[in-house]
Amino acid sequence: MRGEQTPRLREALEEDIVAGRLRPGQRLDEVGLAERFGVSRTPIREALIQLSASGLVEMRPRRGAFVTLLGPRELVESFELMAEIEASCGRLAAQRLGPADRAAITQAQAACCKAAAADDDDAYYPANARFHAAIYAATGNRVLRAEAVRLQTALQPYRRLQLKVPRRIGASLAEHEAILEALIKGDGVSAAERIRAHVLVQGERFMSLLAALQEEAETAG
Numbered sequence: 001m002r003g004e005q006t007p008r009l010r011e012a013l014e015e016d017i018v019a020g021r022l023r024p025g026q027r028l029d030e031v032g033l034a035e036r037f038g039v040s041r042t043p044i045r046e047a048l049i050q051l052s053a054s055g056l057v058e059m060r061p062r063r064g065a066f067v068t069l070l071g072p073r074e075l076v077e078s079f080e081l082m083a084e085i086e087a088s089c090g091r092l093a094a095q096r097l098g099p100a101d102r103a104a105i106t107q108a109q110a111a112c113c114k115a116a117a118a119d120d121d122d123a124y125y126p127a128n129a130r131f132h133a134a135i136y137a138a139t140g141n142r143v144l145r146a147e148a149v150r151l152q153t154a155l156q157p158y159r160r161l162q163l164k165v166p167r168r169i170g171a172s173l174a175e176h177e178a179i180l181e182a183l184i185k186g187d188g189v190s191a192a193e194r195i196r197a198h199v200l201v202q203g204e205r206f207m208s209l210l211a212a213l214q215e216e217a218e219t220a221g
Helices: 002-018 030-037 041-053 072-096 099-117 121-138 142-164 168-185 188-220
Strands: 057-060 064-067
Touching: 002 030, 002 041, 002 142, 030 041, 041 057, 041 064, 072 121, 072 142, 072 168, 072 188, 099 121, 099 168, 121 142, 121 168, 142 168, 142 188, 168 188
Parallel strands: none
Antiparallel strands: 057 064
């Protein structure tokens, strides 16, 4: 049961931080959070540890957990870097795509289609993450793959939240189809261009959503 609680708690806290309901520098009280969510302190602590891996929380020895958040400029620059890294992944994957890689990417896209048909953003994000991870793996470049995974982990909360933008899941799915088509054709240039645009638009959608959420939080406060 505890293991099932942790992802739910992590996602709820991610959204609160990114939306501005929990402010940078704010101390996250485990006891208070446990009472709020009706759970023990253990899954709260596990969720905070996971959040520290993505950079949204800083764990300070003997002081507890504190909110950290990338500023607007850092976010824009991070999405730009992610777009270039994924473009490189797309180019290499198109050149080196093997049967197992093609199957993994296709299966992940099928899972995305299923989640999109159900309009289920909670199911769409992990399927989307598998789609991208399968492309990283298809590069055959362990260093590039590791860097892509590292940055994807850091941007995970922001990439997940942008899927809440109206009609974003449908657009994301169509972008995936275009990327997959280029990969299967072995067209590295097109694959790079399409995946670069796919990641950049995620950043644009997220920044628009972030502004709306922060305005809502300030109004509520």
